[in-house]
Amino acid sequence: MRVRFYGVRGSIPTPGPSTVRYGGNTVCVELRLADDTCIVLDAGTGIRELGKQLVLEDYKKPIHLFITHGHWDHIMGLPFFGPVYSKDTTLIFHPTTESGLAGARDPIMFASAHFPVKFTDLPARIDADAHHGDHRIGSAVVSHINLNHPGGATGFRIQDADGTSICYLTDNELDPPGDVTTTVDVLARFSAGTNLLIHDAQYLPSDMPAKRGWGHSVVGEALRLARDAEARAIVLHHHDPDRDDAALDEIGVDAASWAQRHARSLATHVAREGLIIDV
Numbered sequence: 001m002r003v004r005f006y007g008v009r010g011s012i013p014t015p016g017p018s019t020v021r022y023g024g025n026t027v028c029v030e031l032r033l034a035d036d037t038c039i040v041l042d043a044g045t046g047i048r049e050l051g052k053q054l055v056l057e058d059y060k061k062p063i064h065l066f067i068t069h070g071h072w073d074h075i076m077g078l079p080f081f082g083p084v085y086s087k088d089t090t091l092i093f094h095p096t097t098e099s100g101l102a103g104a105r106d107p108i109m110f111a112s113a114h115f116p117v118k119f120t121d122l123p124a125r126i127d128a129d130a131h132h133g134d135h136r137i138g139s140a141v142v143s144h145i146n147l148n149h150p151g152g153a154t155g156f157r158i159q160d161a162d163g164t165s166i167c168y169l170t171d172n173e174l175d176p177p178g179d180v181t182t183t184v185d186v187l188a189r190f191s192a193g194t195n196l197l198i199h200d201a202q203y204l205p206s207d208m209p210a211k212r213g214w215g216h217s218v219v220g221e222a223l224r225l226a227r228d229a230e231a232r233a234i235v236l237h238h239h240d241p242d243r244d245d246a247a248l249d250e251i252g253v254d255a256a257s258w259a260q261r262h263a264r265s266l267a268t269h270v271a272r273e274g275l276i277i278d279v
């Protein structure tokens, strides 16, 4: 599988000179399975650049879109995804909840209050394939899990036929106040042995307790989950909009040093636009 990051920012796009190396687009990650099937995880503003690449490549197979939840940073790029303006495109939404299915049939981004082109006027063929359990797509099986996030969010595990897997868990608060939707133990079992855990790491200990309950994790919590799951690698993802390039460099250095001490076989990465990982 090849994983490519097109958007790594949480909450809101952050263009400008202080974020130019890691990038300012909101979350969007592309997977290419062993059989070249294209899976898109989230439709933040990063999906615009992905669309350009798919058009350049003349990609003709169906494009499979998984959206973790409907917060704007995960959906606002879709109207700017070039392939939906081509009649040769087939785009398949894969909602896992009733609200996700409603969102796939009538995406709010295309409401006339927000965008000039109607969803029903898009030239592409767009389908919704709702599912509640494991689901085969191309050469992979996709499973999902509920995350700890206000309003709910869905995490995914994509297990390819060649035995490799990735887990995509954002937005997720590993230590939420009040009721826990899914415990760290269950998330570790869900992610067990994965080649690549892509996890929300929006916060630092200095952000707490002010941002507790906002639905995101502290970097150290995400690292510990990767260790407990015996993941081979972690990508720290969904960066805080106020985290500049220098702060993300520091997070990368600290994460690598933590792994040296506590999880020697764990590779650590900080998500940045253009990062490609072959698993």
Ligand SMILES: [Zn+2]
Residues within 6 Å of the ligand: 010, 011, 071, 073, 074, 171, 238
């Ligand atoms: Zn988000």
Ligand SMILES: [Zn+2]
Residues within 6 Å of the ligand: 069, 071, 149, 171, 215
């Ligand atoms: Zn969210």
